[in-house]
Amino acid sequence: MRIYDIITKKKQGIELTKEEIDYTISAYMSAEVADYQMSALLMAICLKGMGDTEAYHLTRAMLESGDTVDLSRFSTLSVDKHSTGGVGDKTTLIVAPIVATLGCKMAKMSGRGLGFTGGTVDKLEAITGYKATLDSNAFLEQVEAIGISVVGQSANLAPADKKLYALRDVTATIDSIPLIASSIMSKKLASGAHNIVLDVKCGSGAFMKTRESAAELARAMIKIGTGFKRNVRALVTNMDVPLGIAVGNRTEVWEAIQVLSGRGDLRLTELCIELASNIASLALNLDTGSAKARVLDAISTGKALCKMKEWIACQGGDISYIESPKKLLMAKHQKPYIAKADGYIEKILADSVGTASMMLGAGRVKLNDKIDYNAGIIFNKSYGDFVKKGECIATLYSDNDAFKNCIDILDNAIVISKTEPPKQELIFEIL
Ligand code: URA
Numbered sequence: 001m002r003i004y005d006i007i008t009k010k011k012q013g014i015e016l017t018k019e020e021i022d023y024t025i026s027a028y029m030s031a032e033v034a035d036y037q038m039s040a041l042l043m044a045i046c047l048k049g050m051g052d053t054e055a056y057h058l059t060r061a062m063l064e065s066g067d068t069v070d071l072s073r074f075s076t077l078s079v080d081k082h083s084t085g086g087v088g089d090k091t092t093l094i095v096a097p098i099v100a101t102l103g104c105k106m107a108k109m110s111g112r113g114l115g116f117t118g119g120t121v122d123k124l125e126a127i128t129g130y131k132a133t134l135d136s137n138a139f140l141e142q143v144e145a146i147g148i149s150v151v152g153q154s155a156n157l158a159p160a161d162k163k164l165y166a167l168r169d170v171t172a173t174i175d176s177i178p179l180i181a182s183s184i185m186s187k188k189l190a191s192g193a194h195n196i197v198l199d200v201k202c203g204s205g206a207f208m209k210t211r212e213s214a215a216e217l218a219r220a221m222i223k224i225g226t227g228f229k230r231n232v233r234a235l236v237t238n239m240d241v242p243l244g245i246a247v248g249n250r251t252e253v254w255e256a257i258q259v260l261s262g263r264g265d266l267r268l269t270e271l272c273i274e275l276a277s278n279i280a281s282l283a284l285n286l287d288t289g290s291a292k293a294r295v296l297d298a299i300s301t302g303k304a305l306c307k308m309k310e311w312i313a314c315q316g317g318d319i320s321y322i323e324s325p326k327k328l329l330m331a332k333h334q335k336p337y338i339a340k341a342d343g344y345i346e347k348i349l350a351d352s353v354g355t356a357s358m359m360l361g362a363g364r365v366k367l368n369d370k371i372d373y374n375a376g377i378i379f380n381k382s383y384g385d386f387v388k389k390g391e392c393i394a395t396l397y398s399d400n401d402a403f404k405n406c407i408d409i410l411d412n413a414i415v416i417s418k419t420e421p422p423k424q425e426l427i428f429e430i431l
Contacts, residue, residue, distance in 0.1 A: 196230055253325075338390055360398045
C-alpha cells in the first residue's frame with residue numbers, strides 16, 4: 001500500500017477501506033508516513049468528509065494503538081461522561097458522585113486543561129493531597145468499593161489520536177466532524193465504560209458554534225459508540241454563557257459543593273440532574289423519570305455530597321475543603337468587578353470570560369505552565385439580571401494580583417443593555 005494512493009483516493013472523495021485506514025495509522029505511528037503526508041490526508045478528509053464505516057474504522061485503529069481499560073468486572077454498570085468542553089464546566093465533579101450513590105460504577109480518566117481553566121484533573125488536584133495517579137489495580141478496586149474514581153488519562157490511551165491531534169492543531173484540520181468524533185470516541189471507548197453520556201456544547205465558549213453542527217457531531221459520536229455495542233446518549237447544550245457562576249479551579253470545586261448541597265446555580269443544577277439521570281437510566285435500565293427521581297433524592301438527602309467526601313478522602317484529598325467550602329475561596333487578592341451602567345446583562349461571552357480567568361492564572365497558556373489554583377471568577381449576577389451602576393457583578397480571585405488584563409477583557413465580555421434579553425435555552429436536544 002502507498003500513502004500517496006490513499007491521499008489521492010480521499011482527494012477524489014472515495015471511501016477508504018478498513019485495510020487502508022489500518023495501514024495509514026500504523027505507518028504514521030512508525031514514522032513510515034511523514035507528517036506532511038498525514039497533513040495532506042487530514043486536509044482531504046476535512047474537505048471530502050468520511051462515511052460512517054470509515055469513521056468507525058478510524059476510531060478503532062486509534063483506540064487499538066494503545067492501552068484499553070477492561071471494566072468488564074462491572075458488567076453493564078460502568079459509566080462515563082464526556083463534555084466537549086466549555087467555560088465553567090464542573091459537571092463531572094457533581095455528576096460522578098451522584099451516579100455512584102445510585103450504584104453506577106464511574107471509572108473515569110480525565111484530562112488536564114490547556115486554555116481557559118484547568119481540566120477536571122486540575123480542579124481535583126486543587127484539593128490539597130488529591131492523587132490523580134493510581135495504578136490500575138488501585139483504580140479498579142476503588143471503583144469496586146465506592147463506585148467512583150477519577151484519575152488522569154494514561155499517557156498511552158489512544159496515542160495515535162494524540163499524535164494526530166497535535167498535527168491537526170497546527171494544520172487547520174481540527175474542524176472536521178468525523179475527525180473530532182473519532183478522536184473523542186477513540187479515547188472514550190479505550191476507557192472501557194459500557195454506558196457513555198456526551199455533553200456536546202455549542203455557542204461562543206464551545207468549538208461547535210451552532211446547534212446544528214453540535215447535533216451533527218453528537219449523532220456521529222453516537223453512531224461510532226453504537227458500532228462498538230456501547231450505550232451512548234448525547235445532550236446538546238448551550239455554551240454561550242459560562243456554565244454556573246464560578247470559573248477557575250478551587251472556585252469551581254466550591255460551586256460543585258454548592259450544587260451537591262442543594263443550593264447551587266439553577267441552570268448548572270438542571271444540567272447536572274439531566275446528565276446524571278441519563279447516565280443512571282442507561283446503566284440501571286430505568287426510564288428517565290424514575291432515574292431523575294433517584295438523582296433528586298441523592299442530592300436532597302445529602303448522600304451524593306457524602307459520596308464526594310468519601311471519594312476525595314479515598315484519593316488522599318483534604319476533606320476539610322468539602323466540610324468548610326469557604327476554604328476554597330482564600331485567594332490572597334480579591335477584587336469586585338463593578339457594573340458601569342444600569343441595565344440588563346445582555347451578554348456574558350463565555351470564551352472571553354474563559355480568557356479573563358486564564359489571565360488571572362486559572363488556566364495554562366503552555367503545556368507546562370503552573371496553575372494558580374486559587375485564581376478564578378465568581379459571578380453574583382447572571383445573564384438577564386438587572387444591575388445598577390456600581391453594583392458588584394463578579395468577584396475576581398488571584399494569588400498574584402493579576403487583575404488589570406482580566407478586567408479589560410471582562411469590559412468587552414459583559415454587555416449591559418436597556419432592554420431585557422430573551423431567555424436562553426440550556427438543553428437544546430437529547431439524542
Ligand atoms: N477534543 C478531542 O479530543 N478531539 C478533537 O478532535 C476535538 C476536541
